[in-house]
Amino acid sequence: MNFTRDLYGTSLSLLTDLYQLTMAYGYWKSGLAEKEAVFHLYFRKNPFEGGYAVCAGLEYAVQYLQSLQFSEDDLAYLSSLKSATGQELFETGFINYLRQLKFTCDVDAIPEGTVVFPNEPLIRVTGPLLQAQLVETPLLTLINFQTLIATKAARITEAAQGDLVMEFGMRRAQGVDGALAAARAVFIGGAKATSNVLAGKLFGFPVKGTHAHSWVMAFEEEEEAFEKYAEAFPNDSVFLVDTYDTLEGVKNAIKVAQKLRTKGSELAGIRLDSGDLTYLSREARKLLDEAGFPNVSIVASNDLDEYLIADLKKQGARIDTWGIGTRLVTAYDQPALGGVYKMGALRDEKGNWQYKLKLSEQLAKTSTPGVLQVRRFISEENKFVADMICNEAEPLPEQALIIDPFDFTHRKAIPAGTRHEDLLMPVFRGGEQVYKLPSLPEIQARTQQQLRQLDPSSRRFLNPHVYPVGLEETLFEMKTNLVLSYRKTEAASS
Numbered sequence: 001m002n003f004t005r006d007l008y009g010t011s012l013s014l015l016t017d018l019y020q021l022t023m024a025y026g027y028w029k030s031g032l033a034e035k036e037a038v039f040h041l042y043f044r045k046n047p048f049e050g051g052y053a054v055c056a057g058l059e060y061a062v063q064y065l066q067s068l069q070f071s072e073d074d075l076a077y078l079s080s081l082k083s084a085t086g087q088e089l090f091e092t093g094f095i096n097y098l099r100q101l102k103f104t105c106d107v108d109a110i111p112e113g114t115v116v117f118p119n120e121p122l123i124r125v126t127g128p129l130l131q132a133q134l135v136e137t138p139l140l141t142l143i144n145f146q147t148l149i150a151t152k153a154a155r156i157t158e159a160a161q162g163d164l165v166m167e168f169g170m171r172r173a174q175g176v177d178g179a180l181a182a183a184r185a186v187f188i189g190g191a192k193a194t195s196n197v198l199a200g201k202l203f204g205f206p207v208k209g210t211h212a213h214s215w216v217m218a219f220e221e222e223e224e225a226f227e228k229y230a231e232a233f234p235n236d237s238v239f240l241v242d243t244y245d246t247l248e249g250v251k252n253a254i255k256v257a258q259k260l261r262t263k264g265s266e267l268a269g270i271r272l273d274s275g276d277l278t279y280l281s282r283e284a285r286k287l288l289d290e291a292g293f294p295n296v297s298i299v300a301s302n303d304l305d306e307y308l309i310a311d312l313k314k315q316g317a318r319i320d321t322w323g324i325g326t327r328l329v330t331a332y333d334q335p336a337l338g339g340v341y342k343m344g345a346l347r348d349e350k351g352n353w354q355y356k357l358k359l360s361e362q363l364a365k366t367s368t369p370g371v372l373q374v375r376r377f378i379s380e381e382n383k384f385v386a387d388m389i390c391n392e393a394e395p396l397p398e399q400a401l402i403i404d405p406f407d408f409t410h411r412k413a414i415p416a417g418t419r420h421e422d423l424l425m426p427v428f429r430g431g432e433q434v435y436k437l438p439s440l441p442e443i444q445a446r447t448q449q450q451l452r453q454l455d456p457s458s459r460r461f462l463n464p465h466v467y468p469v470g471l472e473e474t475l476f477e478m479k480t481n482l483v484l485s486y487r488k489t490e491a492a493s494s
């Protein structure tokens with residue numbers, strides 16, 4: 001199914017900032033609409049003070065671009081917009097232009113589930129200026145959020161060290177799409193199940209859950225509540241044991257588990273949702289093991305995240321399954337990824353690329369000109385060595401030299417013959433999709449594989465090692481010269 005179209009109606013073409021449409025109108029009016037342009041989507045800083053990000057959201061972006069067409073409804077709305085003086089904002093000729101508009105750009109993108117770093121283009125759009133500009137905001141909406149949440153999920157999965165991670169966040173998510181898109185991204189990052197049933201249906205991944213405190217409160221006795229739940233789900237019951245007194249709850253769960261066993265069924269687990277999770281899980285494990293239930297799993301929930309999971313493990317908690325909600329799906333400690341979309345080049349009348357950059361007082365905010373690709377070098381041990389951002393429109397020197405754009409004395413020469421992969425893959429050519437979208441389990445497996453290839457020092461939570469990413473030498477020189485030429489122009493005119 002096409003998630004963007006089928007969930008949100010036939011057209012998402014108005015899901016953009018007004019300024020994209022006013023610029024489109026301006027380009028159309030001034031005859032620049034068809035001029036060829038290149039834009040790059042990238043972020044400037046790893047989320048969560050971490051050492052990497054996991055890119056996600058491309059499938060949604062592909063589906064959005066495939067469906068990009070203005071409906072009569074959309075056009076009627078745009079025709080109704082008025083300027084400050086009460087005239088129509090957009091003239092009829094432009095509305096007719098939009099009516100026949102079809103997406104004809106080339107798109108290259110880094111596959112979902114790839115480990116990525118600041119300043120690397122995750123998506124490159126090449127094509128008519130009007131179109132390439134128009135898609136800025138929706139592409140950012142679709143990629144920023146899922147990349148953020150997939151990264152959070154990867155961190156949580158890493159902290160869980162192979163334990164089952166379930167996503168419980170729908171009730172705290174930022175609206176309907178926040179819940180659905182987060183469930184998808186969480187799966188990409190490594191969670192194995194969600195409590196969100198619609199996400200299970202749409203994305204085809206496992207749904208799982210326990211029960212709420214209200215189930216226990218609906219009966220006179222906790223033990224009776226557990227019994228009734230077990231009658232309904234003899235082999236799939238996970239009892240929430242902390243409604244009144246956690247360890248008494250565990251004892252009641254054991255009584256019901258014993259009765260279940262006489263009928264040939266096994267209790268699946270118990271869930272702890274409050275109190276000292278280390279102490280309670282250790283005590284619960286002891287009680288369960290002593291009663292002959294070593295396979296009953298212990299699920300924990302309660303405002304957990306990667307830091308708490310890591311700490312609980314360090315304390316010796318006996319938890320084997322983690323139910324994670326709020327702090328995962330809302331990316332609690334960093335609620336947005338600051339992805340941006342910047343122009344890298346414009347084709348001039350002679351057919352040559354004119355390289356473009358956005359200058360900033362802050363070096364980190366100066367964009368990189370070119371038609372960019374990311375080349376990842378990989379060691380003989382199959383570990384990531386360094387990433388080089390290069391300009392595909394120009395020939396590359398034989399010897400790869402990577403220069404840190406924020407400290408030009410910081411350079412890394414890559415030995416000749418080092419294996420490499422170019423990360424941006426063709427996704428659209430002339431508006432036609434040429435990329436076969438992988439399945440979600442394939443994307444999840446890719447994330448895990450990629451994380452194994454990244455050195456643990458770049459994966460740690462506290463002060464991670466900065467993975468080397470830089471500009472290819474000739475691109476660095478071109479960027480520096482372009483910055484200098486702008487600065488000279490500024491100096492001359494002041």
Ligand SMILES: Nc1ncnc2c1ncn2[C@@H]1O[C@H](COP(=O)(O)OP(=O)(O)OP(=O)(O)O)[C@@H](O)[C@H]1O
Nearest residue numbers: 273274275276277278279301302303304308311315
């Ligand atoms: N051993 C532990 N070490 C560190 N943090 C813990 C430990 N056990 C629980 N926590 C975390 O401490 C926070 C507060 O726990 P607390 O037991 O006070 O929960 P609570 O929400 O107040 O309980 P209740 O749901 O009964 O109101 C939660 O985020 C919980 O995950």
Ligand SMILES: O=P(O)(O)OC[C@H]1O[C@H](OP(=O)(O)OP(=O)(O)O)[C@H](O)[C@@H]1O
Nearest residue numbers: 168273301302303304323324325326327
């Ligand atoms: O803690 P999270 O990571 O967000 O995980 C989801 C939470 O949702 C449920 O709580 P509920 O809505 O009943 O609230 P409460 O447990 O905080 O009272 C559940 O018991 C978890 O605690």
Ligand SMILES: O=C(O)c1cccnc1
Nearest residue numbers: 168195208209210211323
């Ligand atoms: O199934 C559960 O235990 C669950 C689902 C959503 C939120 N909290 C818990």
